[in-house]
Amino acid sequence: xxxxxxxxxxxxxxxxxxxxxxxxxxxxxxxxxxxxxxxxxxxxxxxxxxxxxxxxxxxxxxxxxxxxxxxxxxxxxxxxxxxxxxxxxxxxxxxxxxxxxxxxxxxxxxxxxxxxxxxxxxxxxxxxxxxxxxxxxxxxxxxxxxxxxxxxxxxxxxxxxxxxxxxxxxxxxxxxxxxxxxxxxxxxxxxxxxxxxxxxxxxxxxxxxxxxxxxxxxxxxxxxxxxxxxxxxxxxxxxxxxxxxxxxxxxxxxxxxxxxxxxxxxxx
Ligand SMILES: [Mn+2]
Numbered sequence: 468x469x470x471x472x473x474x475x476x477x478x479x480x481x482x483x484x485x486x487x488x489x490x491x492x493x494x495x496x497x498x499x500x501x502x503x504x505x506x507x508x509x510x511x512x513x514x515x516x517x518x519x520x521x522x523x524x525x526x527x528x529x530x531x532x533x534x535x536x537x538x539x540x541x542x543x544x545x546x547x548x549x550x551x552x553x554x555x556x557x558x559x560x561x562x563x564x565x566x567x568x569x570x571x572x573x574x575x576x577x578x579x580x581x582x583x584x585x586x587x588x589x590x591x592x593x594x595x596x597x598x599x600x601x602x603x604x605x606x607x608x609x610x611x612x613x614x615x616x617x618x619x620x621x622x623x624x625x626x627x628x629x630x631x632x633x634x635x636x637x638x639x640x641x642x643x644x645x646x647x648x649x650x651x652x653x654x655x656x657x658x659x660x661x662x663x664x665x666x667x668x669x670x671x672x673x674x675x676x677x678x679x680x681x682x683x684x685x686x687x688x689x690x691x692x693x694x695x696x697x698x699x700x701x702x703x704x705x706x707x708x709x710x711x712x713x714x715x716x717x718x719x720x721x722x723x724x725x726x727x728x729x730x731x732x733x734x735x
Pocket of ligand 1: 503530531532584645690691692
């Protein structure tokens with residue numbers, strides 16, 4: 468069976484409990500992590516080592532916390548007070564773990580569904596989303612990755628236009644696929660608010676609420692936004708169930724769409 472799993476954020480013990488509950492068998496099952504596998508929780512190192520050890524039986528998309536780890540590890544940017552991935556930065560296998568993250572995509576297509584950390588802006592088709600993911604992946608795997616990472620923080624450009632250079636297009640793609648909550652129908656991003664999806668800032672909507680969204684007939688599985696419990700939107704699967712905040716960690720079976728959850732047992 469294939470399962471998509473929401474934001475683990477270093478909650479290794481709860482992840483093991485969830486895998487027990489779905490009877491995870493490495494010879495039979497595959498896991499697709501929706502990003503933010505590290506940070507805030509207290510076992511980032513064990514979590515990332517475990518996911519990497521599953522080799523072809525686990526895939527993951529990059530989330531903003533995974534990306535933040537890369538930026539802190541490979542540029543002059545320092546971790547902030549709340550960051551808890553020092554165990555990875557101090558680990559003897561740090562470089563292989565960072566290389567693992569550098570080769571992860573921003574978007575995965577699996578069982579006709581798209582898997583992404585934060586979302587896909589309403590104006591993007593599947594082809595466009597895969598293209599923009601690839602654009603960033605190529606830069607993460609190419610030369611000069613330190614410089615590239617150092618240039619990727621910032622909220623601009625807020626929207627796409629024909630005249631973006633490659634770095635700007637990458638920054639928009641990273642912000643959209645790893646950080647977005649609210650946007651306009653044309654994909655203009657907004658990062659001031661983290662409130663509930665039904666209370667959008669003026670002029671904005673949750674990215675999946677726009678009418679005539681290009682991917683409204685495609686299943687989109689995502690994490691990042693832990694307060695979407697009551698959202699019922701066709702083909703939209705919010706799977707960050709707030710594990711690191713003492714709530715739940717969930718796995719969605721990609722074939723049956725059955726959801727399995729466990730309560731967080733982590734003390735963070
Ligand atoms: Mn996130």
